[in-house]
Amino acid sequence: MQIKDLGEFGVIDLLTRMVIDWRAGSGNSQSFSFNLTVDNGDDTAAWSPGPSGTGRVNELFTTDTMVEGVHFTRETTPWLDLGWKSLASNISDVASMGGLPTYALVTLGLPSETEVSDLESLYKGMLQISNDYGLAIVGGDMVRSPVVFITVALTGVMRGQPMVRTGARPGDLVAVTGHLGSSGGGLKLMLERTSEAGEAADFLRESHRRPRPAVAVGQSLVESGITTAMDVSDGMADDLSKLCRASGVSGKIFTDRLPVHPFLRDWFPEGCVDLALGGGEDYVLLFTGPPAKVNHVVASLSGGAAVVGEISVGTPGQITVVDALGNEVAASNRGWDHFGPAQD
Amino acid sequence: MQIKDLGEFGVIDLLTRMVIDWRAGSGNSQSFSFNLTVDNGDDTAAWSPGPSGTGRVNELFTTDTMVEGVHFTRETTPWLDLGWKSLASNISDVASMGGLPTYALVTLGLPSETEVSDLESLYKGMLQISNDYGLAIVGGDMVRSPVVFITVALTGVMRGQPMVRTGARPGDLVAVTGHLGSSGGGLKLMLERTSEAGEAADFLRESHRRPRPAVAVGQSLVESGITTAMDVSDGMADDLSKLCRASGVSGKIFTDRLPVHPFLRDWFPEGCVDLALGGGEDYVLLFTGPPAKVNHVVASLSGGAAVVGEISVGTPGQITVVDALGNEVAASNRGWDHFGPAQD
The missing domain is CATH 3.90.650.10 (PurM-like C-terminal domain)
Known part of the structure; x- marks a missing residue:
């Protein structure tokens, strides 16, 4: 069976089940233990930092990807806007929990023939929205790829409990x-x-x-x-x-x-x-x-x-x-x- | 000029300079301020959490990508090993600072024709090394792509100051x-x-x-x-x-x-x-x-x-x-x- 036969929901359900079922123990023993408040299945993961995990602060962690020809074309999305939008979708995932975006890592998959000026435009767009929303790009990775893809991983922080998808009740x-x-x-x-x-x-x-x-x-x-x-x-x-x-x-x-x-x-x-x-x-x-x-x-x-x-x-x-x-x-x-x- | 003319170092230097030069302010005003201890230019970013940023705990954040035909071929890297290695390179970046890996997000770019059983093998490999190293996969993203790519973003934690690349001195x-x-x-x-x-x-x-x-x-x-x-x-x-x-x-x-x-x-x-x-x-x-x-x-x-x-x-x-x-x-x-x- 191929993943197109199973569909997106089917594949996500399968992998989520595997991740939960296979997860061993509760973290790195004495040094560190998991305090997850939002696990697999939402757009953003969340945990309470610190040894107790009982604080009212939650840290957030999300990622989102745009692939050329799948999520955008260069005709309708210039490089500057592509930069803005690649961060916007991640910031929105943090916003949906009620958090503030903090630090971002940017992964670029690029053909060798990419123009340097286009790359500069891409980064300008990312830096404009980063400054508008008060987050910092702190690094990333760059790889050769036959198609352009941009993956952003973003952390966030919030006071209180993250909003989740699982709480809707009849009558709401x-x-x-x-x-x-x-x-x-x-x-x-x-x-x-x-x-x-x-x-x-x-x-x-x-x-x-x-x-x-x-x-x-x-x-x-x-x-x-x-x-x-x-x-x-x-x-x-x-x-x-x-x-x-x-x-x-x-x-x-x-x-x-x-x-x-x-x-x-x-x-x-x-x-x-x-x-x-x-x-x-x-x-x-x-x-x-x-x-x-x-x-x-x-x-x-x-x-x-x-x-x-x-x-x-x-x-x-x-x-x-x-x-x-x-x-x-x-x-x-x-x-x-x-x-x-x-x-x- | 195309990025192949500028080369990897040239491109990274250019983008690092842009990111630092363009960064505005010090974060989300009252709510949050940057406390970066390792910024762009290393394999892993690090910051001191909390309002003061003076604690001896550092949080770590890294990402690494593998692209089919560039970093691996399916002939020499079966799916199970690909899963292991895609996390191993990230864990190693955290290890190089002296940290423990904590939470991972996995982004998969996959052709629609990918076999579900191959995807399961990939996740088995990732879960094996996750359990061996005491980290948790907490989510991710999956997108259609003409070539297979796997991007992992990983957080880590450590006591003390992260080791960096900038401290080598003549005579060392x-x-x-x-x-x-x-x-x-x-x-x-x-x-x-x-x-x-x-x-x-x-x-x-x-x-x-x-x-x-x-x-x-x-x-x-x-x-x-x-x-x-x-x-x-x-x-x-x-x-x-x-x-x-x-x-x-x-x-x-x-x-x-x-x-x-x-x-x-x-x-x-x-x-x-x-x-x-x-x-x-x-x-x-x-x-x-x-x-x-x-x-x-x-x-x-x-x-x-x-x-x-x-x-x-x-x-x-x-x-x-x-x-x-x-x-x-x-x-x-x-x-x-x-x-x-x-x-x-």
Whole structure:
């Protein structure tokens, strides 16, 4: 059997089980013992440092990769933006726990023919977002490779308990911390009409090229007592499905509640709902909790935060989309499975 | 200009300068500030955790990548060994500072046609060495890629100051903590005579397939007051050159002092010195210090530890090889430059 037959979830389940089953002991004996607070199965791992592991500080550790031809093309993502985005996806994983990003290592796989000036642009993009978010690039690795790939490993730190994917319960509300679909709209615009100018087009392209992870918002969610969250990186329907799967519940999304930026609606009056459901790379946070708490938190947030759905009993991971007329349809897999058969 | 014209050192120098020059401020303001004890330019970064950063504990952070066709082929490295080795190189980077490995994230770039059973073998290899060295795999990322690549990011912890590459001084002795060339001999054996059996052949192949990073030895070096070290991953001459370059000094290696295992000498009586100088992937540690201290430390170590050279004033990074008759030759680049023109 090949991994494309097993699919992404199947492969991840298999490897996660192996890692947990095979793990021996509790660390390096006297010198060091594991104090994991978030283990395999989330986007970010977390542990309590120190001998006791009882402190309220958690250290975070995450990694994310972009491969040419799979996650980006040089036509729609210039090197400068590639640098920004390769760190943004990792910062967003730390933000989704409620943490601050701290130190990053950058691994570059590059063909020997790569232009030095392109490499400089890539690093400029990484350093711009590093400075904006107060993290330091402390090293990395560089290897020859027939295709460009960029892997970033990022540590983070936080006070309190990291938010995780496993806490959604039937009756909870589902909310997002900002507008959905703008990044997907920007990509669509670049693919369809490369030269359009104006405030709305610039906003959409900027949303795709320079996403801003929700670090401050993540911290405020933790302070407000939210315990279940993740970031919207693959698309709202797909990411909510992952969260529901991890929590053993089903979810509903009401399309007329999806926060769509006016600029996105102007450009794509027909397609904006699909972009909000499946566009990906919005890097807002998605969170769940008891209705009173979620409503209260959403009211305190600005920039498009909205209650968009609810959690229910049902097949784990199954998402139902409810349109403005009340029609219910099962969400197709609008995100993408890295290894499974292609879907539209 | 393309990166192959600039070469590995040129590219690394350029990026390191950019990272340091462009770094703004000192971290996330009130919440977090950088306390780096080892910054860009070494194999592993290190920092003192906590608000003061004055503790004697250092946290370590390193990453290393293997790319199919560049660092390994499936003919000489089965999946099980690939798993072991992909973690071994990272553990060795932590060992070279004097640290203990703690948590790992694994990024896999894989073609969709990868067999699930091969993936299981890969993880078995990683879990075997993880358990042997008391570290935990806590997550990772998996992406579709036309070539197999494996990137591991690893954290570590240590008491005391990490050993670095920058402290070699003229008059220091150069020592290694174990036999050199066995891994290269094992590879040569596999490439030339795949079916040879017997204790010596098994030992050499095992040295190549299952290298054992020097974690305990690294800790004892720190306890003995050694402050300058790195691991031998690219080959003794090449790695000493890197250490000398970082320290602004030259070095000499005496070929008749290189610790060569009897099994390697038996198999390759002619080639064993070249293998010891340039074979790579031995994962012993290379360290320098004042003669009395280095002699004392070497006497306390078993398993092939030996004084093999000395540090002198001269062109930074220039290595002279002195043979048994006293003839001196400049060491050619026996390691390899990832992006520069091919050398023999």
